[in-house]
Amino acid sequence: MADRSSGAHGELAGQTVVVVGGSAGIGLETARQVRAAGGDLVLAARNAERLRRAVDELHPLSTAVLDARDTAHLERFLGELPGRADHVLVTAGSPSYTPFGELDPADAARDFGERMAMLLAVARAAREKVRPGGTLVFIGGTGGRRPAPGMAVVGAVTAALPALTANLALEIAPVRVNLIAAGFVDTPLSAALLGDQLEARREELRNSLPIRRVVGPADVAALALHIMVNDALTGATYDIDGGQQLLAR
Numbered sequence: 001m002a003d004r005s006s007g008a009h010g011e012l013a014g015q016t017v018v019v020v021g022g023s024a025g026i027g028l029e030t031a032r033q034v035r036a037a038g039g040d041l042v043l044a045a046r047n048a049e050r051l052r053r054a055v056d057e058l059h060p061l062s063t064a065v066l067d068a069r070d071t072a073h074l075e076r077f078l079g080e081l082p083g084r085a086d087h088v089l090v091t092a093g094s095p096s097y098t099p100f101g102e103l104d105p106a107d108a109a110r111d112f113g114e115r116m117a118m119l120l121a122v123a124r125a126a127r128e129k130v131r132p133g134g135t136l137v138f139i140g141g142t143g144g145r146r147p148a149p150g151m152a153v154v155g156a157v158t159a160a161l162p163a164l165t166a167n168l169a170l171e172i173a174p175v176r177v178n179l180i181a182a183g184f185v186d187t188p189l190s191a192a193l194l195g196d197q198l199e200a201r202r203e204e205l206r207n208s209l210p211i212r213r214v215v216g217p218a219d220v221a222a223l224a225l226h227i228m229v230n231d232a233l234t235g236a237t238y239d240i241d242g243g244q245q246l247l248a249r
Contacts, residue, residue, distance in 0.1 A: 011229050012039030016061065018081070019043050020068050020122070021091035023050035025187035026139055029217035030089055030224050031058055037225060042085065044068070044077060046092070068092035069114045071121040078125035086134040087228045090122055097150045097193075108153045115157055116164065123168045126175050133231045135176035137224050138165060142181045142241050162237040169235030176234035178227045183241025186214045210243035 017034045021027040023045035031041050031054065041060035045051040048065045055063055064077050068090070078088070098107070119138055126136055144151055144158030158181075165179040184190065184205060191198050205214050223240055227233050239245070 010038040012037040012086075012225070014038070015086035015228075016040045016042060016083075017228065018078070018085045018088040019091070020074070020088065021045060021139075022089075023047055023054045025091065025189055026182070026185060026217045026220045026224075027089065027091040028054055030091075030221040031060075033218070033221045033225050039086075042081065044074075068118050071117045074118065075121040075125045078122065078129050081129055084131045084134075085129055086131055087137065088122060088126060088130060088135075089137045089139070089224055090119065091139045092118065097154060099150045100152055103152065111153050112156055112160075116160065119161075119164060119168075123172055123177065127172050130175045132174040133176065135178055135228055135231075135234070136168070137227055138177070138179045139220070140179050140181045140237075142183045142239055142245055145245070165237060166235045173234070176231065178233055178235070179237040180220060180223055180227070181237050181239045181241075182220055183215060183239075183244040185220055186216050205242070205244070208247055210246060213242070215240060215242045 012034055017031075017039050019027045019031045019034075019041065022031045022041070022043035024047070027045070031043060034041055035058050041058055042062050043051060043054055043058070043060045044064040044066050045054070046065065046067045051063055051065060054060075066073050066077055068074050069092075122136060130136065138161065140161040141154070141158055144155035147155060161179055161181070165177050169177040184201070186202065194201055202214050206212060220240055223238060227238065
């Protein structure tokens with residue numbers, strides 16, 4: 001299999017990247033590629049054991065165990081970083097696929113509001129802690145663009161994130177703000193959501209996607225690094241789904 005990492009060793013030399021949600025999946029793979037590109041890391045994650053394993057592998061400058069939904073803790077963590085960061089990647093958060101008949105409006109409001117509040121807290125801290133020309137990279141998705149049962153909250157979040165990204169790019173400039181909208185990515189979160197249906201989903205995608213393979217964390221991480229190093233990019237949403245949106249349902 002071809003190496004789908006950024007391939008440009010040293011392009012982040014002397015730069016510090018903060019990864020919120022950096023102990024698994026896309027966050028962990030991005031952290032690996034940051035180190036391969038010569039960058040330093042600050043890692044934050046909710047799961048202490050997974051974070052310890054990431055520390056043993058990647059030797060970050062510092063770490064924090066935190067739940068990114070606790071916006072006060074998140075903003076305090078970023079505000080207390082020693083010196084400035086160059087980039088912040090936020091992968092924390094997971095979609096809620098609750099059928100409408102089972103949907104509690106209070107839970108829906110919490111899920112939507114927590115996601116927006118988390119990213120707003122990161123942006124507010126970034127005004128002082130991220131260097132001009134550095135970027136915030138948010139991870140979102142594409143799945144909610146097509147209406148379907150159980151997709152009401154996910155669809156609302158999917159629609160809101162590009163608008164939030166574009167507005168923040170103006171509000172906190174010259175810090176850049178960009179969004180990666182991923183389709184299915186073969187991560188531990190996907191495995192947890194699909195359970196024993198995971199392999200069938202992989203096989204379906206291998207046979208149907210135009211790229212004839214499943215998108216993995218390394219693909220998304222490579223895109224994140226490109227956004228970090230290309231300082232002409234801001235306010236945009238970048239889809240990465242292997243052509244999944246091109247397929248008829």
